[in-house]
Amino acid sequence: MLVVNHHHANPPLVERMSEKRSQPQDVFEEQLSSIRTQLYSYIYSLICNINDADDVYQLTTIVLWKKFDQFDRSRAFSSWAFGIARFEVSNFLKKRSRQRLYFSDELTLQLLETQQSRIENDASAPTVTTEERREILASCVQKLRISDQHLMADCYDNAIEHLDLKRVAEKYSRSVTSIYNSLRRIRKGLFACVQNASDPASKYVYGQKGISTSEDIP
Amino acid sequence: MKNRIPTDFFDLADRYLSGDLAQSELSEFETLLLSSPELQELYLDYAENSHDLNLVINSQKQNELAMAGIRHGTSGTLWTASSRFLARNRWQSGVIFAASVLLLIGGFLIYSRANSSQDQVAWLSNAQNCDWENGTRGFGNMKSNTLLKLRSGLAEIDFASGAKLILQGPAELKLLTTKSARLVSGQLTVRIPKTLTGFEIITPNGRVIDLGTEFGISIGDDKTTKVVVFEGEVEAFATTGAAAKVPVLLAAQQEATLETDQVIVSLPDQLGNNAFTRSIVAPPQIIASTKRFDFSKNQTAGIKDTNGKFIGLDTRLPGTGGDLLEHDENWVHDEKAGLLRLTTTRSDINRQTGMDTGEYLGVRLADYGFTGDEDFSVTATLDSIPLMEDVGQFGLYAGSKSDLNIRGGFLNWNVETSEFNKFFLVNDERGIDKDTHTVGLLSAGVHLRLILSRLSGKYSLRVENLSDGGQITLEIKHPEFLDGKSEMYVGLFGANPFSEARKRISIRDFSVTVWVPKTRLASK
Numbered sequence: 001m002l003v004v005n006h007h008h009a010n011p012p013l014v015e016r017m018s019e020k021r022s023q024p025q026d027v028f029e030e031q032l033s034s035i036r037t038q039l040y041s042y043i044y045s046l047i048c049n050i051n052d053a054d055d056v057y058q059l060t061t062i063v064l065w066k067k068f069d070q071f072d073r074s075r076a077f078s079s080w081a082f083g084i085a086r087f088e089v090s091n092f093l094k095k096r097s098r099q100r101l102y103f104s105d106e107l108t109l110q111l112l113e114t115q116q117s118r119i120e121n122d123a124s125a126p127t128v129t130t131e132e133r134r135e136i137l138a139s140c141v142q143k144l145r146i147s148d149q150h151l152m153a154d155c156y157d158n159a160i161e162h163l164d165l166k167r168v169a170e171k172y173s174r175s176v177t178s179i180y181n182s183l184r185r186i187r188k189g190l191f192a193c194v195q196n197a198s199d200p201a202s203k204y205v206y207g208q209k210g211i212s213t214s215e216d217i218p
Numbered sequence: 219m220k221n222r223i224p225t226d227f228f229d230l231a232d233r234y235l236s237g238d239l240a241q242s243e244l245s246e247f248e249t250l251l252l253s254s255p256e257l258q259e260l261y262l263d264y265a266e267n268s269h270d271l272n273l274v275i276n277s278q279k280q281n282e283l284a285m286a287g288i289r290h291g292t293s294g295t296l297w298t299a300s301s302r303f304l305a306r307n308r309w310q311s312g313v314i315f316a317a318s319v320l321l322l323i324g325g326f327l328i329y330s331r332a333n334s335s336q337d338q339v340a341w342l343s344n345a346q347n348c349d350w351e352n353g354t355r356g357f358g359n360m361k362s363n364t365l366l367k368l369r370s371g372l373a374e375i376d377f378a379s380g381a382k383l384i385l386q387g388p389a390e391l392k393l394l395t396t397k398s399a400r401l402v403s404g405q406l407t408v409r410i411p412k413t414l415t416g417f418e419i420i421t422p423n424g425r426v427i428d429l430g431t432e433f434g435i436s437i438g439d440d441k442t443t444k445v446v447v448f449e450g451e452v453e454a455f456a457t458t459g460a461a462a463k464v465p466v467l468l469a470a471q472q473e474a475t476l477e478t479d480q481v482i483v484s485l486p487d488q489l490g491n492n493a494f495t496r497s498i499v500a501p502p503q504i505i506a507s508t509k510r511f512d513f514s515k516n517q518t519a520g521i522k523d524t525n526g527k528f529i530g531l532d533t534r535l536p537g538t539g540g541d542l543l544e545h546d547e548n549w550v551h552d553e554k555a556g557l558l559r560l561t562t563t564r565s566d567i568n569r570q571t572g573m574d575t576g577e578y579l580g581v582r583l584a585d586y587g588f589t590g591d592e593d594f595s596v597t598a599t600l601d602s603i604p605l606m607e608d609v610g611q612f613g614l615y616a617g618s619k620s621d622l623n624i625r626g627g628f629l630n631w632n633v634e635t636s637e638f639n640k641f642f643l644v645n646d647e648r649g650i651d652k653d654t655h656t657v658g659l660l661s662a663g664v665h666l667r668l669i670l671s672r673l674s675g676k677y678s679l680r681v682e683n684l685s686d687g688g689q690i691t692l693e694i695k696h697p698e699f700l701d702g703k704s705e706m707y708v709g710l711f712g713a714n715p716f717s718e719a720r721k722r723i724s725i726r727d728f729s730v731t732v733w734v735p736k737t738r739l740a741s742k
Contacts, residue, residue, distance in 0.1 A: 045265035048235045050272060100237045101244045107251055114258040131380050132413050137267065138274045156275040188228045191267045197413065 028068050031077040032061065035119060037130045038078075039085055042115045046089050046108055056092050060085045078119050086112050128198040140193035148186050155183055224250060227257065231264045339364070339393045340383075344374035344498050349387065364393045368404070372498050380411045381428075386495050394420075405436030407448075407494050424456045424476035427465070434494035443476040446494065454481045502735040507587045510729035514556030521579060523549040529558055531728065533585075535578035535707045537570075537620030548577055557601060558725045562610060566715035568651040573620050580615070580709015580730075587734035590704035594733065595671035598710055599684070599726040605662035606630035606639055607719040612712040613642075614670040616677070618703045621649035625711060626679035626692060627668055631656050643679045643692040645699075653695040670708070675701070 032039075043060070044053040063084055071080055086108060093102045103111070128136070141149065154168045165183075169176045230247040233239050239247065251258050339362050348371035360366075366373070368387035375383045378396040385391050389404020398418040409432040410417050417428045419435055423443040426435060431450025437443050445454055445468060453465035459479040466481040468474055473484040511517070517530035524547040542548070550559040565576030583594055596614050606612065606629055613627015626643035630636055638659040645653045665684040671677065676696060682689045700706070708730055714720050 041262060041266040041269065044269050045262050048237060048265075050269065053269075101239055101241060103244075103251075104248060107248050110252065110255075111258055111262065114255050115262055118259065118262070128413055129380065129411070131378075132411050133266075134270050134274060135380065136413060137270050141271075141274055152271075152275050156272060184229065184232045187232060187268065187271065190271065191228070191264055194267055195263070 024068060028065060032064065032081070035078045035081060038115055038119050039081060042082065042112065043085055043089055045111060046103060047092065048102075052092065056085075056088050060088045063088065078116055082112050082116055133194060133198055136197045137190065137194050140190050140197070143193065144186065144190075148182075151179070151182060152186060155179070223260070224257075227260070228264065231261050232268075235265060235268050338378060339396050340375050340377040340399075342373060343376040343382075345371065346373075346498050346500075347371035348373050360393055362394060365402075366391045366393070372495055374498050377417070379417065380414050381417045382409045383407070384495055384498065401435055401437060403437050405434065405494065407432065407434040407496050409496075410450075421476060422457075423478050424454060424462075424481065426476075427453045427455070429453065431470075432496065433468075434496075436494070444473060445476060446473045447471065448494075448496065456480050502737060504733045505736050506731050507734050508729060508731040509581070509586060510727060511558075512556075512727055513551060513558040513725065514553060516553060517551065521546055521549065523551045525550065527551045531579045531581060531709060533580060533582045533707060533709070535580070535615060535617060535620055535623065535709065535711075538565075538573050538576040538578040541574035542577075549579075555724075556726060558728070559722055560612075560710060560712045560725065561722045562612065562712035562714045562720050564715065564718065564720075565713045567620060567623075567625070567646055567711075567713070568649070568715070570621055570649040571715075576620070576711070576713060578615060578620065578709060578711045580707060580728075583706045583708060583730070583732055584704065586730060586732040588704070588706060588732045590702055590706075592732050592734055593671070593673050593675070594706075594708065595669055595673070595731050596708040597667065597669045597727075597729045597731075599728075600666045600668070601724040601726050602663050603628065603639070603660075603666055603723065604721045605637065606714075606721055608714065608717040610714040610717070610719055610721055611642070612721070612723045613710075614668050614679070614708065615711050616670055616672065616706060616708045617646070617700065618705055618707070622647060622699055622703075624670075624677055624694075624697045624700065626670060627711075628660055628666070628681075629656070637661075641679070641681050641690060641692060643694050645694060645697045647697070647699050653697075655692055655694050657692065658690060 040057050043056050047053045047056060064081055165176045165179050169179045230243060234247055251261060340360050349369040351367035351369060367390050368385055370387040373385045383406055385406045386404060390402035392400040392402060394400060397416055400420045408419060410428045410430055412430050415430050419426050421435060421437060421443045426445050429451045431452055432448040433452050434446045447468045447470050449470050452468050454468055454474055454476060455465050456462050456476060457478045461480045475482045511530040517528040520528050520530045520532035522545050523529050524545055526545050529549055529551045548561045548563055552559060560577060563575045563577050565572035588594060598614060609629055611627060611629035613625055615623050615625035617623020623646050628639040629642050631640050638661060640656045641658045642656040644651050667682040667684055669680040679692045712723055
């Protein structure tokens with residue numbers, strides 16, 4: 001039987017070739033995804049406010065994308081991205097520094113270098129992921145005393161906007177300072193709990209109930 | 219030796235994050251951090267933990283609200299509760315906002331685990347050659363009770379708990395919770411992070427609970443259910459009887475069969491050869507290696523034409539052209555006209571007569587990255603084709619030598635010359651033409667493009683009539699005798715086998731493409 005196809009049996013060559021070409025957006029997305037959490041953490045660690053950190057993070061990603069075609073691919077993406085993030089943070093802090101105190105440029109830069117070297121170390125010897133760490137934190141919260149769990153829930157009710165400790169203090173008939181001290185104690189304890197679970201080989205000692213400091217380490 | 223953390227460190231960190239430090243305290247904290255990269259790391263961890271705490275506390279609170287709503291039948295309030303949570307949770311909504319902005323400026327969406335909804339159990343994180351049954355596409359976020367029906371291919375599913383599962387089609391899987399799923403049929407592998415335990419796969423014959431590990435489960439066509447542990451340990455339970463309550467502990471490299479009332483551990487010499495896929499490896503990126511000969515330009519290599527000018531094409535099909543002159547009188551490179559012209563010679567590849575003067579000229583595929591398995595194509599554009607006579611023929615060939623090849627183009631099939639040419643494609647094995655197919659009526663004077671391809675291992679000849687826009691593709695029995703040949707040649711041929719009616723064909727351009735793995739080109 002004569003076999004005649006009036007349509008090409010295979011996709012046109014141009015289509016085949018374009019399928020195999022990765023788009024710049026894909027490359028950018030992949031690169032950004034690999035450092036997203038660390039980049040956000042870095043911004044938050046300097047700005048100390050979730051709303052503002054969100055804004056600066058958004059601004060940073062937009063700048064990164066706009067400048068992505070100028071990015072020298074022979075460099076590490078993280079170095080470039082953190083450099084731009086630092087610039088955006090610096091711009092933000094200049095505008096806000098009248099309202100509160102922030103770290104100096106020198107420390108900001110050092111923290112940037114520290115965060116970058118953490119990323120590199122994490123790439124060679126991965127530790128726990130963000131999701132794993134949050135799961136650990138959730139289980140640590142569950143281990144708190146019930147009264148502390150209630151206090152945390154009340155304090156973080158409007159947490160994203162601001163901690164309305166005055167309202168909480170009124171509810172518990174305690175002073176704001178007293179509530180604040182409790183919060184700090186609980187936060188330290190939760191941090192110790194997470195660190196103990198996620199990095200047992202840590203070079204620091206964390207106690208069962210909280211952080212051991214130089215005062216109580218033999 | 220464990221390091222000491224300065225007494226005030228966490229107080230200072232906590233108050234800095236809260237914006238409560240006085241200038242003198244800030245100076246003190248800065249001095250502390252500048253003195254030690256380790257403390258800088260500790261601060262970064264603490265800040266990250268502080269941020270995570272917002273998410274965790276709020277998500278737990280919303281979960282309690284949702285459960286209370288379900289318990290009291292007031293689930294109508296759930297929507298309000300969770301939308302309020304989303305509105306307040308600026309990190310989550312911020313990511314959505316950022317993604318929207320990027321969508322506008324770049325046309326894409328950042329994939330974020332942070333914006334997952336609370337009832338999301340898992341999401342598809344990777345897929346290879348997946349063929350899903352209708353309505354069970356596993357794209358995006360997947361909720362509890364989602365049934366995935368994968369006909370073929372590999373799908374990697376990330377659970378919100380951190381477990382990663384690779385489903386191998388054909389298979390059916392029902393997602394239950396962030397820490398459990400039901401395998402209905404087929405096979406899968408699961409990898410669980412060290413910090414997570416209790417991830418459970420339920421099968422018709424029993425269930426397996428991980429203890430921080432990587433393992434595989436397969437359900438055969440006869441419903442035999444096998445469990446193989448690659449790393450760590452698992453607990454295997456049957457469905458009924460004592461084995462449903464008391465687990466059998468399986469360690470790394472152990473295999474067991476789940477039966478409804480018992481778990482049978484295989485002896486080392488009974489281990490089956492289960493083809494479990496433990497990771498999805500991306501296929502190599504293939505790119506086109508193309509060489510195009512433009513005959514409107516001077517050529518600097520190859521065979522020389524009758525006037526001693528290079529024509530670009532440099533290799534004859536082995537077994538042909540042995541008696542042709544160094545300045546081949548059958549070829550003329552006319553740069554002004556932008557054409558390469560071939561005058562056919564008396565030769566017949568069918569039964570291998572006159573092959574020493576046979577014109578079969580082109581290139582060696584290995585020079586363009588071909589090693590034996592790659593796809594390739596060869597293309598020629600022809601100006602105003604002549605009417606051939608007495609089985610006179612012109613076209614493209616691909617083969618390893620004169621008596622092992624496939625060729626196609628146009629010919630005049632009738633011994634008593636017709637006023638039309640026909641398209642043809644034919645295999646030649648051991649010097650004998652076979653599987654010949656001819657079709658069509660083709661007038662002289664039209665412009666043609668011929669494309670002889672091997673794509674996905676299959677040969678075809680595509681002919682495009684550039685004068686009227688028509689096109690046709692010819693396929694014949696696959697020439698298995700060419701499979702696996704690493705020395706292959708492609709090119710142009712022209713012959714007048716049964717008469718002295720030599721015809722001249724004008725070729726405007728000629729190109730060859732080999733699809734090769736990018737890594738091989740990069741390593742060159």
